[in-house]
Amino acid sequence: METSRVFCKCPVCGDFYHILVRDPDWYEKMWPEGTPGELVPGTCIICFSELEKGCRVKIRKSICSDSASFLGKEGTVLDILTRSDGTLYKVEMSESVDDGQPKTVYFVRAELEKLKK
Numbered sequence: 001m002e003t004s005r006v007f008c009k010c011p012v013c014g015d016f017y018h019i020l021v022r023d024p025d026w027y028e029k030m031w032p033e034g035t036p037g038e039l040v041p042g043t044c045i046i047c048f049s050e051l052e053k054g055c056r057v058k059i060r061k062s063i064c065s066d067s068a069s070f071l072g073k074e075g076t077v078l079d080i081l082t083r084s085d086g087t088l089y090k091v092e093m094s095e096s097v098d099d100g101q102p103k104t105v106y107f108v109r110a111e112l113e114k115l116k117k
């Protein structure tokens with residue numbers, strides 16, 4: 001069966017990706033608001049995984065100016081702060097970038113990738 005690519009953009013982190021679909025009526029069924037071939041909003045696999053307290057995470061993107069120095073570093077989710085405006089993740093970094101002490105930093109979801117325990 002023939003496959004076609006559907007191009008997507010994650011509304012959380014902004015990454016582009018594609019999925020392979022076999023159903024020629026995919027757009028009609030899954031994205032009837034759109035035009036076949038048009039970009040589709042869809043949460044990427046990294047943002048899709050749910051983060052809970054105690055999760056190990058890696059800083060994969062820097063959206064806020066205070067998070068840039070933590071790119072590539074790992075930490076543990078200490079708390080999750082949710083309001084109608086959105087969610088912030090309070091993360092204790094495994095290593096500090098300046099004074100050698102563990103640091104607690106607040107990130108948005110797009111900046112975090114869940115690590116396997």
Ligand SMILES: [Zn+2]
Binds near residue numbers: 010048
């Ligand atoms: Zn994403």
